[in-house]
Amino acid sequence: MIAMAGRPLGPDDPVRVGAYRLESKIGEGGMGAVYLGRAEDGRRVAVKVVRPELAGDPAFLARFHDEAVNAERVASFCTAKVLEHGEDLGLAYLVTEYIEGPSLLQHMNRQGPLTDGMVHGVAVGVATALVAIHRAGVVHRDLKPSNVLLSLTGPRVIDFGIARALDVAVSHTRTGQVVGTPGYIAPEQVAGQEVTPAVDVFAWGCLIAYAASGHNPFGRGSFEIMIARSLHAEPDLGALTTAPLAGLVRRALAKDPRSRPSAQDLLLELVGGVSDSAVSTTLHQAWDEPPAEPPPPPPEPDGPPAEPKGSQAGSHAPPSSGAAPHPPTEVGRSEPTHPPTQAAGVLRQEQAAADRAPQPGRGARPQGVPQTEPGQRTGTGPWPNPVPQATPDHHAGSRQPDGQGSPPASVRRRRTAPLLVALAVAAVVAAGGAAAYMATRGSAKHSNTAGGTTGSAAPAFPHETMLVRQDTAPGWPQKCHARIARYPTDATAAPSAVTSGSCDMLPAYTPDMRRFSFIRRTGGGNQLWTADADGGNAARLVGKVGGGRTAWSPDGGRIAYFAPDDAGVDQLFTVTVADGKSTQLTTDRARKGDPSWGPSGRIAFFSDASGENQIYLLDPQRPDQQPVRLTRDDVFAKDPAWSPDGTCLVFTRGAYPHGEIWIMGADGSGAHRLVGSSEHEMDPVWARAGGWVAYTRGPYATPVVRAVRADGSGDRRISPPGSSLAHPSW
Incomplete structure (x- = not known):
């Protein structure tokens, strides 16, 4: 193993940050x-200390801490786990797990291109890391050889936690600056289009091609030349000779992000097509073990500059300076992972349980739900045909060649002896990722990654504090006597009030759960308020809104809400929390409400534009585009709520008093009932880590909060006896 790297602390270096003593x-x-x-x-x-000029930028600092909170939730398998973040003596810092081992860049600078088996091992390991990162609602944005560490336990992807924070600082100081590394930046990043997980898949393709040949697939040259080639030139895969992998890399490098596979598609194909000979040396050969006769060093890699000499195996080197900073990324939620020593056994147990498990009856497509293509328009209304096809907030689960929603039998039966493959698949299973799908009866199916239920590993009930509307007197909805209360769902305490209004309702947590928004009804109408998580610092943000839900943007900087226009028709608005400035996004005459802001930026809401309440999608960055209709059966629908990873939505289907909780893919496919009873159900909301959905059941006057797993199992009451709780926010 490479010896510890680094250089002694200088006179200007801190010797301690927070609770951590610095050594080099x-x-x-x-x-x-x-x-x-x-x-x-x-x-x-590894302790990353922010430059003083960035730490003095309030926009950067706020985003830095928000993204660090989210990064802490990313599953640690194949990544460097974020342990802590904070500020000490004027220094903003981020603490991560220390990974010992060279970066891919350093390894290749010393030993040249990887063998076929090592290339396949890196491909599997990095794809696994991307599945975990994307599962958490994160886009890395700067995947490159210096951000992949070759540890004894396999490849680890680092620096995925704060790219968006640095992006904010760059946007303030360098107009038009592209954040990323030439040769690894996806075409849509250059064009200023929406950043989705597809940009990481593109970078994955560049990285694997580089690992096989020592050359970037778009050659070498200036920043401008590299950007132009990524936009217009075909990639040169050179020494990438393994036919299945070469084909997968070429698909990953498609110019159109919609044509690229998802990270979980990559992983399934890699595991399904891997050969014993290709992985036999993946972990049995030390990454930094020099060959008997070292080959001449390859040319300097195209795009990313070499890392500083003496850096600790490159394992935690920050983004290098140059034409553009090269930061890590935005973030999301994590799932529990199994210890590596248990991975193969866990995998076998999961596979056996999945093979034995019957298909859930709740997954059937009820009669009357039409078989329509994603984005297909039905009904009539003010938005003309054709409606653009809906693009999921994150890549939904891919459909397998056998037409089922689970991996092919060949994947399930494949021998798990190679450690890297076993670890990779077990990690995805543990994270609720690509290795398991919920197949519904008939032809309807969608990824169940958000549900987190794979085989026998049903997600445990999340004992998290919930915000609820607590009725203090009867009369709802004709008379409102309500306050916002916090309720520990493990029933260790009674709900405790956090607001003091006579009619406070519809709480909604920020992504980091440090604040919440709510609606306060007074004699003058409905108002939008915000408060800290404990109810402190309550303040009115918007003086006149509709009576429905509100939704926070993924970065916590804006809130979506509905408010009447001059004609009295509710329109979709967003308001910037920092300055109270509102922006109107819709102008049509349809009735609408209940916004839910997805992880990649799209807002779901209901509208009766087709004549009946249906669920639609709108991109707030492109309000001139027509909303996309998701539900297509013309049955009353409202209350949409995005899963934490953006792969699916839950919603209320059916008008009072016959509502049920349904679930569908992010493109509207696979809609089926999740919960239905003789009582009315409404107001679904996801648990922070996915896997569970809370909802309200019963008459308006006597509501009860319940919860159910995303596969329809485990339905239970969580309201305490004798209470009247509704409008859960988990």
């Missing part, structure tokens, strides 16, 4: 410096 300086880059540190229990950690 690993590297320095566009965001700041990275240090090798020691926790109080002796563990080695």
Whole structure:
């Protein structure tokens, strides 16, 4: 193994940050410096300290901490786990797990291109990391060889936690600046289009081609030349000779992001097509073990500059400086993972359970739900045909060649002896990712990644504090006597009030759960308010709104709401929390409400534009485009709620008093009932980590909050006896 790298601390370097003692300086880059540190229990950690000029930028600092909170929830398998973040003595810092091992860039600079088996191992490991990152609602944005560490336990992807924060700072100081690394930037990033997980798939293709040949598939040259080639030139895969992998890389490098496979597609195809010979040396050969006769070093890699000499195996080097900073990324939620030593056994148990498990009856497509293509328009209304096809907030589960929603039998039966493959698949299973799908009866199916239920590994009930509307006197909805209360769903305490209004309702947590919004009804109408999680610092944000839900943007900077226009028709607005400035997004005459802001930026809501309430999607960055209709059966629908990973939505189907909770894919496919009873159900909301959905059941006057797994199992009451709770926010 490479010896510990780094250089002694200088006179300007801190010796302690927070609870961590700093021992050496690993590297320095566009965001700041990275240090090798020691926790109080002796563990080695990497401490990233932000440059003072960035730490003084309020926009950067706010986004930095928000993204760090989300990064802490990313599953740690094949990544460097985020342990802590904070500020100390004027220094903003981020602490991650310390990974010992060279970066892919360093390894290739010393030893040249990888063998076929090692290339396949890197492809599998990095795809696994992307599945976990995307599962958490994150887009890395700057995947490149220096951000992949070759540890003894397999490839690890680092620096995925704060790219959006740095992007904010760059946008303030360098108009038109592209954040990323030439040769790895996807065409849509250059064109200023929406950043989705597809940009990481493009970078994955570039990275694997580089690992096989030592050359970027778009050659080498200036920033402008590399950008132009990524936009217009065909990639040169050169030494990538393994036919299945070459084909997969070529698909990953498609110019159109919609034509690329998802990360979970990559992983399934890699595991399904892997051969024993291709992986036999993946982990049995030390990454940094020099060959007997070292080959001449390859040319300097195209795009990413070499890492600083003496950096600790490149393992935690910050984004390097140059034409553009090269940061990591935005973030999301994590799932529990199995220890690596248990991975193969866990995988076998999961596979056996999945093979034995009957298909859930709730998954059947009820009669009357038409078999329509994603984005197909039915009904009539003010938005003309054709409606653009809906693009999922994140890639939904791919359909397999056998037409089923689960992996092919060949994948399930394949031998799991190669450690990397076993670890990769087990990690995806544990994260609720690509290795399991919920197949519904008939032809309707969608990915169940958001549900987190794979085989026998049903997600445990999330004991998280919930915000609810607590009725203090009867009369709802004709008379409102309500306040917002916090309720620990493990029933260890009674609901405790956090607001004091006479009619407060519809709470909605921020993504980091530090604040919430709610509607306050007074004699003058409905108002939009915000408050800290404990109810402190309550303040009115918008003086006149509709009576429906509100929804926070993924970055926590804006809130979507509905308010009447001059003609009295509710229109969709967003308001910037910092300055209270509102922007109107719709102008049509349809009735609408209940916004839900998805992880990649699209807002779902209901509208009766077709004559009956249906669920639609709108991109707030492109309000001139027509909303996309998701539900297509002309049955009353409202209350949409995005899953944390953006792969599906739950919603209320059926008008009072006959509502049921339904679930569908992000493109509207596979709609089926999740919960239905003789009582009315409404107001579904996801748990923070996915896997569970809370909802309200019963008459308006006496509601009860319940919860159910995303596969329809485990339905239970969580309201305490004798209480009247509704409008859950988990």
